[in-house]
Amino acid sequence: MKLYWSSTSPFVRKVVVSAHELGLSDRLETIPTRVAPSKPDPALLPYNPLGQLPTLVLDDGTVLYDSLVIIEYLDHMAGGAKLIPSLAERRIEELRLHALCNGFLDLLVQWRIESLKAEKQIALINAFNLKASKIWTNLEATVEGLAQQPFGLSSITLAIVAEYADFRFPKLGWREKYPTLSDWHQSIQTRPSLASTRFFDSSKPQ
Numbered sequence: 001m002k003l004y005w006s007s008t009s010p011f012v013r014k015v016v017v018s019a020h021e022l023g024l025s026d027r028l029e030t031i032p033t034r035v036a037p038s039k040p041d042p043a044l045l046p047y048n049p050l051g052q053l054p055t056l057v058l059d060d061g062t063v064l065y066d067s068l069v070i071i072e073y074l075d076h077m078a079g080g081a082k083l084i085p086s087l088a089e090r091r092i093e094e095l096r097l098h099a100l101c102n103g104f105l106d107l108l109v110q111w112r113i114e115s116l117k118a119e120k121q122i123a124l125i126n127a128f129n130l131k132a133s134k135i136w137t138n139l140e141a142t143v144e145g146l147a148q149q150p151f152g153l154s155s156i157t158l159a160i161v162a163e164y165a166d167f168r169f170p171k172l173g174w175r176e177k178y179p180t181l182s183d184w185h186q187s188i189q190t191r192p193s194l195a196s197t198r199f200f201d202s203s204k205p206q
């Protein structure tokens with residue numbers, strides 16, 4: 001399977017960490033790809049008209065996106081219900097928490113794009129700040145319950161929120177403000193799936 005990949009994409013990382021947790025990482029051939037909303041990659045568009053990463057091309061030519069669909073597919077390949085529970089109540093809660101964490105990743109990616117612009121929209125930055133503080137507070141209250149659950153889709157996505165915030169927003173200081181979340185992340189960050197897939201900026205020397 002070919003995975004259109006970038007070392008800085010939190011959505012790609014969800015897929016790579018999930019594959020690792022499921023014992024499928026050696027089945028992924030990664031295709032390094034650079035995309036930005038203003039710079040679609042012409043080589044990716046024939047597979048994914050959204051021009052987004054991650055995109056997975058199966059050996060029979062079937063194309064899958066986005067990250068949630070790819071993870072659901074990998075979970076089925078591994079026997080099912082390993083990362084996403086099958087029973088309705090647990091499944092819905094897992095998907096809701098994933099939606100919160102994944103929406104936070106969307107916000108953080110948009111925030112970074114905006115913060116790199118010469119002329120920033122202050123109203124947008126203010127809205128990002130407001131929503132981020134509400135989301136962190138919600139996650140701080142939720143994480144103790146999450147720690148009791150198997151390490152699945154929502155835990156993976158939350159771990160990536162924490163690491164993406166450290167990677168792209170090192171001055172945010174979220175660890176001091178949200179200590180339960182920070183302690184949880186410290187307790188899981190040595191998992192091989194996370195330790196072997198850290199973010200890195202390929203445009204800078206390692």
Ligand SMILES: N[C@@H](CCC(=O)N[C@@H](CS)C(=O)NCC(=O)O)C(=O)O
Pocket residue numbers: 008009010011012035036037038040050051052053054066067068102109
């Ligand atoms: N909902 C998608 C979001 C994917 C996404 O936003 N990927 C970014 C890279 S971090 C991208 O491809 N951006 C380029 C674009 O939107 O044109 C997912 O979960 O896979």
